[in-house]
Amino acid sequence: MKSFTGKTLRWEWREGVIELTLNHEPANEIGTAMLDELEQFVAAFPSLSPESSACIITSNKRRGFSAGADLRELYARALPLTEKERVSGVRQFLKRVHAVLNAIDEAPFVAIAAVHGVCFGGGFELALACDIIVADQMARFAFPELRLGLIPGFGGIPRLKRDAGNGFVRDLLLTGRSVNAARAQVAGLVAQLTSEGEVLRAARSAASQITKFDSVARVAAKKFIKPIPHEELRREIDLFCELFARPAVMAALKKFVEDAGPMPYLP
Amino acid sequence: MRTLEQTTQEVLDLATKHFQLPAGSLAPEDDFFKKLGIDSLQTLELLSRLENHFAIELPDYEVQGVSDFKTLAERIQSRL
Secondary structure: OOEEEOOOEEEEEEOOEEEEEEOOOOOOOEOHHHHHHHHHHHHOHHHHHHHOOEEEEEEOOOOEEEOOEOHHHHHHHHOOOOHHHHHHHHHHHHHHHHHHHHHHHHOOOEEEEEEOEEEEOHHHHHHHHOOEEEEEOOOEEEOOHHHHOOOOOOOHHHHHHHHOOHHHHHHHHHHOOEEEHHHHHHOOOOOEEEOOOOHHHHHHHHHHHHOOOOHHHHHHHHHHHOOOOHHHHHHHHHHHHHHHOOHHHHHHHHHHHHOOOOOOOOO | OOOHHHHHHHHHHHHHHHOOOOOOOOOOOOEHHHHHOOOHHHHHHHHHHHHHHHOOOOOHHHOOOOOEHHHHHHHHHOOO
16 A cells, blocks of 8 residues: 555655654554554555665654653553553553564664654654654653653663663663753764754655665665664563553553643653 | 853743744743743753753753743753
8 A cells, every 4th residue: 555544644655765654643642543553554564665765754743753652541541450451451552562663673665763843752662663763953852651660661772772872771761851852863863963844854865865775785784784672672561561560650640641730741 | 151141041032932922021030831831842842942052951850840941041051
């Protein structure tokens, strides 16, 4: 399927480049609706890949790339369940997310995340599954999960460790702070920095360049340079589920969901 | 090196421009949440502007509990 328009995203193939645009109010939170459509997207890879050199993942929401997992949905769904049912449900969801992000990570085409605004939690993890992150100077990156008594569960830590020094990874994870795009570039996460509003243009320029190269060499180079940390990704799911089982997590989710003040995304 | 007064004025000027307000609308003691009606994501946008302008990193946990421009400027000054 060379083009698709869904409720939370759309994609379009043009001249060897797929453009996936996240389009889910308010800030592309990743819940079941978006996951369903991301699964449709990766299911289209066998038909898209032979004619695709690159894929740009971007957002048309003003607030940014993605604010992360849909915590309101997670809380609402978890609330009526027993602890065992909650953990089982979350494990199933994580397995599905991991399957999607692994497919993007392993895709034969080059995935480029074009990031503006907030790129937090699960949104950051989606960007990290890509091969190249291009960000505008107003982009911010964070792993705020510790604030909820959790760790990133969409593969963030193993993938972040691929790209950044461990000291920086520890700072992000253990303080939960957000960093701007310039800092993320210094840390090795962001490959290219643009001025505000220019990120999609820059991503398209990079994608166009990539279409010029031999596909066999491109696929071999990507596989060689970017191993997928499968074992660590599996362990991350186990650790997330262990932490999620604790009552403190539901209490933290409740606080986030019920916070009517201006501060929910601040630590 | 900038004085705190200079930093405070630059913070006010940047916030005025970022939120598209008339010049002189903001004062150092103003509570930016109440005055501007902004949420945390908008606060982070302002933080990005300030970090880029002053060429600093200001961890967002240092902004916790800060709600006026004068205190925000003090936090920034400590990172210059």
